[in-house]
Amino acid sequence: MRRYGKNPDEDDIRVRPNRKGNRPRTSIRPKHEDALEGFVLTVDRGRLTCLVEGRTVMAMKARELGRKGVVVGDRVGIVGDLTGDKDTLARIVRVHERASVLRRTADDDDPYERVVVANADQLAIVTALADPEPRPRLIDRCLVAAYDAGLEPLLVLTKSDLAPADELLETYSMLGVNYVVTNRDELKTGEAADRVRESLTDRITAFVGHSGVGKTTLVNALVAADRRRATGRVNAVTGRGRHTTTSALALPLPGETGWVIDTPGVRSFGLHHVDPSRVILAFPDLVPGTEGCPRACSHDEEECALDAWVADGHAEPARLYSLRRLLATRERREGD
Template sequence: MSEKLTNRQVRSIKKMFENKGRRQQLKQQGGKRPDSTSDRSRGPRRNDWDEADEDYFTTEKIRRAERVKPAQPASQADTVAPEPAETGTVIEVRSGDSLVMYRGRTVRALLPKGSRAADGTRSPLAVGDRVELEAVARSDTARIASIAPRRSGLSRDVYEAGRHEASAVAHVLAANIDLVVVVCSPAEPPYRPRLLDRYLVAASRDGLEAVICLNKTDLGVPDAVAASLAGYERLGTRVLRTSAETGDGVDAARECIAGTVSLFTGHSGVGKSSLLNALEPGLSLRIGGVTETKAGQGKGRHTTSSARLLPLSTPDTFVVDSPGIRAFGVRGMPPRELATHFPDIDALAGGCAFGDCRHRAEPDCAVRAAAHLDPFLKARVASYKGMLAELER
């Protein structure tokens, strides 16, 4: 069962997707912003799909009125069924339905029949999606009529057990985000650089900035893990080091995500929810118990079961807490494109004898030669080859 959102969270989500988007539109039109707050260029964009004639000041008035009289949770309302063509923001996707923030209220929303993803299991919706709602009845339930085009999204490929790999389906972890925070740990569960590489490739492919966050630093950071993270820093990837347990590095993490909509993702049990609880006291996200996480086996069991969009008290800051993942399929690009998402490999490729070298068994390969001398590059090339094989299947 999901935790209830506070009224402050409700207003905050509404503000992000309505007022902030309006400010962006005014800015694009060359109009003056009605307030002095800074507008992030990476902030959610408003598109044609929104009501074009909505007045910013009207929205502000509604918002101020709500501040005085907080919105009632959906369960207490007589009706929250919207008029046709009302838009909302998906804050949680569940197996049968979704929760949509609509006019400061949480509405249970259903997808139209027959709109399941190709594999019949995953919803085509993602947390952060803007959706058009239709009324179904005098209840707290609405039907989703359409999903607005996304300004961004991070997706992975999921291979269904027992099915041919060609039937992999794309799973959008979160939509309309600015930043991907890939959380990992030095132990319990073990550090997995191959998974990090998959995240970095997918973020690059999807045009998103990614930062790595090594959590659980209180457990000690082995030299090999420190060296690997230093390698990512040399590539230009920001690396945060935190302990949700002791609070070390939490302030720097809070600063890093300030003013963004960020997705916290990574292997199960690395401490995503714990870190978010440390970042924002009062969030009270459920975390895995010591016995539940099978820490000794380094496995971790999924504690967070669905992705949730949550506002933080830092202005204009939102996070998506998401369930841990064990596998991250990277497809959806021609094999030749893959190396372009490995800046270190790409930079060396000019020295290869063959212009179309794939850095596998070709003679006089500058990438493989350099990898013999550099353990970090060696690990990166191993990741690259694994992904290349996947793309060529």
């Protein structure tokens, strides 16, 4: 045992360093005023590919963000190595406020929300008219999710050479949804992509659809050749497509005239998170009629004021029917 005598001074006593570091803990976080703005293109196993000042940069989420999620379409603050060189890694230190959030749940009884994309302003719902057969209930659910998120829906019907589009379009005529009808020959010649592109200019459009409907094939026709993704075929026995797109990816349109976000094929679109009061905002002709509705009205009950509003001639009955049909999808499973 070391002895220091009767009157040791500070030079005689060795102070053990703090094993956890000598820097005192603080709740003050760096402001990262030098952070540049980035746009998240895709997320893969904790690594985020971002566009920063025209360069593609690989990044990870900073620990200080905690459990705050970062998804495709997010606009973020990013610091660190922003050269975009191989084996470099930057840090996302800030997620800017989102203009819109497209969400879904795995099932209707699943309370866990999954953010599909952020900051999109349009949702392209792609469905085939045959091979595989159209699924109106899934279309309805995507429409509800779009209205809930404040996105404008665009219905894209493919393979019209195999079946007519009239009957399906009639179902959605009273909703006033924009649509584009294409066939396989037009897809090969580029005519289909040209028509769809007219509805995408200066917008961020998320593409959703059931596997095998030609969603990724269409996206590939819209973007530059070096940006294209792998595609699959429809199983002749089950009529189902194979999930060739496993993660969302934002792709620029030629000439930087807009963005398309290709998302993985979906077999269900849960609506556990949807609030009917947000969906009805997509029906501006019906909104004034809800003033007499009881609190938390589902808009499909005896006390709903919309029935009297329509009966008095303020709106078309078909519009109320369309609203209630969409809201009813929240209560029925997609396969019912």
